[in-house]
Amino acid sequence: MKRRSRFVFSVLVFGYAFLYIPLVSVIFYSFNDSKLATVWGGFSTRWYGELFRNEQILDATILSIRVAATSATLATIFGTMAGLALVRFGRFRGRMLFSGMITAPLVMPEVITGLSLLLLFVTLQQVFGWPAQRGFSTITIAHTTFSMAYVAVIVQSRLSAMDQSLEEAAMDLGCRPARVVVDITLPLIAPAMVAGWLLAFTLSLDDLVIASFVSGPGSNTLPMYIFSKVKLGVTPDINALASLFILIVSITLLSAWFVIKKQERNS
Amino acid sequence: MTTPIKEDRLWQRITVATPYLWLLVFFLLPFAIILRISLADPIIAQPPYSQTISFDNFLFLLSDKMYALTYLKSVLMAAAATVLCLLLGFPMAYGIACSNQATRSLLLLLVVLPFWISFLLRVYAWMGLLNNYGVINNVLIWLGLTDQPIQIMYTDTAIFIGLTYTYLPFMILPLYATLERMDLDLIDAAMDLGASRTTAFWDITWPLARAGVIAGCLLVFIPAMGEYVIPYLLGGPETLLIGRVLFDEFFVNRDWPLASAVAVVLLALLVVPIVFLQKSQAGDAEQAS
Amino acid sequence: MTDNKRFIRIRGISKHFGDFAAVDNVDLDIGRGELFSILGGSGCGKTTLLRVLAGFESPTAGSIEIDGVDITSVPPYERPVNMMFQSYAIFPHMTVEKNISYGLRKDRVSGADIAKRVDEVIDLVQLGDFRNRNPDQLSGGQRQRVALARALIKRPKVLLLDEPLAALDKKLREHTQFELMNIQDELGITFVVVTHDQEEAMTLSTRIAVMEQGRFLQVGEPKEIYEYPNSRFVADFIGTINTFEGEVTAANVGSIAVNSQDGGALTALGEHDVEVGDAVCIAVRPEKIFISHDEPEDSDDIRIKGIVDDLGYLGNLSLYRVRLESGRIILVSQQNRRRSAKRSIEWEEEIWVSWRPRSSVVLVD
Numbered sequence: 001m002k003r004r005s006r007f008v009f010s011v012l013v014f015g016y017a018f019l020y021i022p023l024v025s026v027i028f029y030s031f032n033d034s035k036l037a038t039v040w041g042g043f044s045t046r047w048y049g050e051l052f053r054n055e056q057i058l059d060a061t062i063l064s065i066r067v068a069a070t071s072a073t074l075a076t077i078f079g080t081m082a083g084l085a086l087v088r089f090g091r092f093r094g095r096m097l098f099s100g101m102i103t104a105p106l107v108m109p110e111v112i113t114g115l116s117l118l119l120l121f122v123t124l125q126q127v128f129g130w131p132a133q134r135g136f137s138t139i140t141i142a143h144t145t146f147s148m149a150y151v152a153v154i155v156q157s158r159l160s161a162m163d164q165s166l167e168e169a170a171m172d173l174g175c176r177p178a179r180v181v182v183d184i185t186l187p188l189i190a191p192a193m194v195a196g197w198l199l200a201f202t203l204s205l206d207d208l209v210i211a212s213f214v215s216g217p218g219s220n221t222l223p224m225y226i227f228s229k230v231k232l233g234v235t236p237d238i239n240a241l242a243s244l245f246i247l248i249v250s251i252t253l254l255s256a257w258f259v260i261k262k263q264e265r266n267s
Numbered sequence: 268m269t270t271p272i273k274e275d276r277l278w279q280r281i282t283v284a285t286p287y288l289w290l291l292v293f294f295l296l297p298f299a300i301i302l303r304i305s306l307a308d309p310i311i312a313q314p315p316y317s318q319t320i321s322f323d324n325f326l327f328l329l330s331d332k333m334y335a336l337t338y339l340k341s342v343l344m345a346a347a348a349t350v351l352c353l354l355l356g357f358p359m360a361y362g363i364a365c366s367n368q369a370t371r372s373l374l375l376l377l378v379v380l381p382f383w384i385s386f387l388l389r390v391y392a393w394m395g396l397l398n399n400y401g402v403i404n405n406v407l408i409w410l411g412l413t414d415q416p417i418q419i420m421y422t423d424t425a426i427f428i429g430l431t432y433t434y435l436p437f438m439i440l441p442l443y444a445t446l447e448r449m450d451l452d453l454i455d456a457a458m459d460l461g462a463s464r465t466t467a468f469w470d471i472t473w474p475l476a477r478a479g480v481i482a483g484c485l486l487v488f489i490p491a492m493g494e495y496v497i498p499y500l501l502g503g504p505e506t507l508l509i510g511r512v513l514f515d516e517f518f519v520n521r522d523w524p525l526a527s528a529v530a531v532v533l534l535a536l537l538v539v540p541i542v543f544l545q546k547s548q549a550g551d552a553e554q555a556s
Numbered sequence: 557m558t559d560n561k562r563f564i565r566i567r568g569i570s571k572h573f574g575d576f577a578a579v580d581n582v583d584l585d586i587g588r589g590e591l592f593s594i595l596g597g598s599g600c601g602k603t604t605l606l607r608v609l610a611g612f613e614s615p616t617a618g619s620i621e622i623d624g625v626d627i628t629s630v631p632p633y634e635r636p637v638n639m640m641f642q643s644y645a646i647f648p649h650m651t652v653e654k655n656i657s658y659g660l661r662k663d664r665v666s667g668a669d670i671a672k673r674v675d676e677v678i679d680l681v682q683l684g685d686f687r688n689r690n691p692d693q694l695s696g697g698q699r700q701r702v703a704l705a706r707a708l709i710k711r712p713k714v715l716l717l718d719e720p721l722a723a724l725d726k727k728l729r730e731h732t733q734f735e736l737m738n739i740q741d742e743l744g745i746t747f748v749v750v751t752h753d754q755e756e757a758m759t760l761s762t763r764i765a766v767m768e769q770g771r772f773l774q775v776g777e778p779k780e781i782y783e784y785p786n787s788r789f790v791a792d793f794i795g796t797i798n799t800f801e802g803e804v805t806a807a808n809v810g811s812i813a814v815n816s817q818d819g820g821a822l823t824a825l826g827e828h829d830v831e832v833g834d835a836v837c838i839a840v841r842p843e844k845i846f847i848s849h850d851e852p853e854d855s856d857d858i859r860i861k862g863i864v865d866d867l868g869y870l871g872n873l874s875l876y877r878v879r880l881e882s883g884r885i886i887l888v889s890q891q892n893r894r895r896s897a898k899r900s901i902e903w904e905e906e907i908w909v910s911w912r913p914r915s916s917v918v919l920v921d
Contacts, residue, residue: 008365012359012362012374015356015358015359016359018435019432019435021396022389022395022396023384023389025392026391078285081282081283081286084282085279085282085286089282089283092283098283098286098287100545102286102290103544103548104294105294106486107485107490108490108493108537109489109490109492109494109510109537110493111493111495111513112301112530112533112534115301115513115517115527115530116297117297119301119523119527120293120297120300123300126314141293142293144289145289145290145294148289152286163645165641165642165645166645168610168612169639169641171612171631172610172611172632172633172637172707173662173706173710174633174659174663174710175658175662176633177279187649188648202383205385206385208386209496209514223387226388227387230387231500233394234401238391242385242391242392245384245385245388246384246388249383250380253379253380254376257372257376
């Protein structure tokens with residue numbers, strides 16, 4: 001019963017083309033044999049090979065993955081707690097402030113978050129002596145802070161949609177409130193928590209500005225490395241890196257989607 | 268309408284307190300520190316700011332025309348990108364909401380997929396497309412529309428395209444969420460009563476979609492205001508936006524107090540839209556429940 | 557030793573949400589083993605009262621005692637009360653068996669005992685083939701039985717049921733009604749049912765409380781409430797009733813006479829606290845009214861002339877809408893007890909409606 005006009009359909013096509021042409025172009029040029037990244041010199045996979053021999057990239061990648069995994073896990077824990085508190089605990093003291101602090105990081109420009117956290121770390125160092133060296137821990141703290149906002153939003157949305165009588169039924173049958181969360185709530189919001197973790201992981205892996213502010217000498221994340229290279233212009237090895245990234249993300253997301261669709265069709 | 272049961276609330280307190288404390292320390296406290304440092308003077312020391320209190324930085328910002336222009340330009344750029352995202356994103360969100368269930372999830376996935384790919388790499392991809400030897404110019408020349416490559420890279424237009432490209436999913440998703448909840452029978456009813464397609468849109472669709480529009484616009488405008496990477500990579504040396512100014516004052520000039528002052532003024536400009544967004548989200552959540 | 561008639565004692569329970577009193581100072585005694593229904597329209601407060609009984613809402617005032625123990629401030633997970641939710645609230649991530657045994661696992665009952673009791677209760681509700689199914693593979697009726705089994709397995713002192721039959725289709729509803737009554741009879745558990753469906757309440761219950769705007773209007777056995785409603789609201793809420801407003805013309809021992817605008821002179825039996833000149837309402841149920849072509853013979857009968865405005869033949873019943881001289885329409889229903897040789901009653905015919913004085917109900921508010 002729902003129909004689309006031709007106008008809407010053409011905008012849809014244009015929109016998706018707009019979104020995907022740059023990605024396709026990068027993949028295309030990653031196989032370019034020429035050092036001049038956008039002038040076609042023949043088909044080659046040499047840039048992919050060079051990627052794996054580049055120590056700096058490998059180190060940066062490892063650091064980025066460590067930070068992303070740690071901050072995603074912390075963000076999921078804190079974000080779920082925050083989501084639970086905001087949806088299930090009714091009015092509590094300081095709720096407005098809490099709610100504001102949870103949603104503000106979603107929109108705050110990164111330069112502000114980055115700057116503010118760096119100044120915090122510097123001040124902390126002056127007063128407490130920690131952190132002496134900025135690096136893994138400071139970047140992880142920063143990423144956890146803004147990622148938990150995203151997890152909280154996702155968890156809140158799933159919790160609001162959940163039938164609250166399930167939790168009441170558990171209590172009615174003799175389950176203490178704290179245990180209800182473990183028995184009933186968490187299993188049912190688990191998909192949201194997983195989605196939150198993945199989102200936090202991606203956001204962390206992707207962050208450039210905040211990491212630039214709060215990292216220290218010797219701790220380069222992957223985006224920081226990429227940025228330092230692309231400042232000078234388009235380079236072929238970054239083309240290869242970008243293509244790898246695009247392919248990995250696309251394949252992962254699409255297969256996840258297929259799996260979910262198949263599950264839905266079976267039940 | 269449930270009132271929480273009176274019993275041992277310890278676990279509840281812990282659940283609230285843990286993220287609360289974290290955010291107080293790592294989100295709120297830093298803002299206080301920025302404010303404090305914005306009132307200091309730069310000195311050659313580690314860390315490079317004094318213990319004095321003065322409004323010099325703010326006076327400087329207000330008096331120097333360059334800063335005022337930069338703020339204004341950032342607002343205009345962000346606003347322009349927001350408008351373009353809306354013009355492009357609304358029909359797209361509408362189209363997705365009108366699709367049948369099967370296509371819908373695939374379409375949504377395709378909107379979200381670029382978002383999961385590194386934002387830096389996507390901006391980088393545009394560098395390849397927009398530069399003088401890039402794809403767009405190659406295509407234009409091949410089509411015979413121009414002889415010489417058009418300078419798109421390092422101009423405001425490039426920044427504009429980059430902003431729209433990056434933030435388009437942020438516009439589509441909240442719009443889709445609102446449109447999806449809307450009962451499309453209402454439009455049929457309006458047309459049955461004599462409204463044309465356009466009138467039905469303005470009378471029925473638009474008012475109901477307003478909440479989603481507001482959310483989408485703010486989700487684009489607020490972060491776009493402070494963008495750093497896109498102006499840096501796609502813009503020229505003359506195109507100064509406030510995000511870049513902040514970064515440069517801090518890292519290049521090592522003038523922490525001035526950078527803090529820039530941040531404070533930017534925040535002040537954004538407070539109204541941020542609060543507006545929070546209110547609208549809260550209202551929207553109440554309506555949905 | 558608890559008084560069996562006062563197994564559940566509700567005293568002065570109020571529940572306010574801000575200024576709004578959802579439950580307004582109610583008192584109620586429910587006996588052990590009763591199947592008690594709280595009947596009312598939406599927004600009357602019955603669900604709030606049920607939730608207070610279950611422990612999900614703390615009352616603003618008042619106390620609740622069950623079997624002699626004050627449970628007012630006892631949390632829901634420690635009350636000897638279990639609830640069957642309107643949405644059934646089956647845990648989607650557990651099988652039928654895990655759902656049913658959940659309460660026992662929380663009580664740390666031994667595995668062997670759990671297995672035995674699960675078997676018992678699955679037999680009782682006839683879910684034997686569905687033990688290992690997931691909730692999304694069950695029909696509505698099956699889910700309800702899981703919800704019931706899950707609540708019963710803990711052998712609570714009181715079982716609360718929130719609109720138990722609302723989600724079922726008509727045939728299933730009838731079947732389930734009797735099933736519930738049998739189970740309750742067999743186990744002897746006190747049931748408190750909340751419903752908006754008066755037919756349901758009348759069929760299931762030993763006693764009914766009619767609730768409106770947070771208060772109980774009348775509490776009593778189904779027959780009592782139907783035949784002797786104490787207010788216009790109750791009279792109108794249960795079944796249909798015809799009302800005649802009028803003024804008392806004579807108040808004698810054992811009967812009163814009323815002059816009504818629509819019905820003329822009416823009489824009612826019994827002791828009523830009224831005086832001559834008081835405004836009262838005489839009410840009579842449609843099935844108590846007799847309709848005939850000829851004037852009724854018994855001079856005691858109340859009689860009014862009228863014209864058949866509309867009629868409906870329902871097979872077992874005939875329904876008539878009769879227009880009285882004043883223009884007022886009243887409802888009459890007659891069982892079609894025999895294939896009558898007499899001339900049947902048709903549209904626009906002039907007829908007499910009549911009823912015995914003892915069928916009149918006097919309502920003062």
